[in-house]
Amino acid sequence: MRLRYLAPIFFTLLLSGCGESYTPGNLYMAATPECKTWQEGSRFELPRGMSVATTPPVTLPEGGAEFTFVYILPRGERARFLTRDYNVTAPKGAVLHKAELVTLYQRTTNSRPEIVDSIPKVPDMFVASAAGEETLWRVRVRVKAKLPQRFDVVAPAFEIGLKEYPMRTFTYRYFPERKAFGLCS
Template identity: 75%
Template sequence: MSISTTPPVTLPDGGAEFTFVYLVPRGERAMFVTRDYHVTEPQGPVIAKAELVTFYQRTTNSPAEIVEAIPKVPDMLIAGATGAETIWRVRLRVTQKLPDRFDVVPPAFEIALNKYPVRTFTYRYFPDRKAYGLCR
């Protein structure tokens, strides 16, 4: 299983939209420990909870326009049987003004009774682009 992200969309009010992509191999499943995506000060306290915009899935061999939307963060991500991997894509929004540097912390997973933390994604504001970007 893997998790990645795309560049955030900076909103006019200083907030942002984030997209995370999970790839789950056929026959696998991962249960969320919580369903919250937190925005925190760098390695600090929570400053916002990202709100869900969309959450959908499709197998890698399905056309991109055929997706199944889910109205909330599901209990677990389960791979479909028709493709080698299932793509789970979540889009989140934070409407409040964000600081110049912050972290987005996706929920941890439990896979086969083992708890796995998920990478923390650190973003900062780039004044020359007038947009947030992912730090390396």
């Protein structure tokens, strides 16, 4: 008789332990509308110990830029891209440009990088290698067209463990004193 009353409590406790606790950080990098402060880098934590990081882009002579994103996945993990587009947008606005893939390489933290130089698009999925504690993917994309003084780059969102997760929108502006585009907050 007692078991009948305890069973709902037991199953509630059991199921609550199965859920994954993940609260994303700021999905939009800029802390102020002016976005005046230079940032050396930005790292966005994802569930299951995954993350994506970026640093200031390389400003191209014709006004475009090359952006690098480093994805880190622990051994045994995988993440599927919901799209393959790296979009440059007006601040919280419409798409201005789609960045083109320049290079992609993958390596474990204890191995040398393997360059992949002729890949037409970002792969469907990243799968961590069993050969190292973590696997890194370095994705470099480029926009040749002249970029505005302030813009965002929206990296593709992920599906991790059959659940969709948003990605941070990285914010950029032109810093005249540095004569370069940079991450800003």
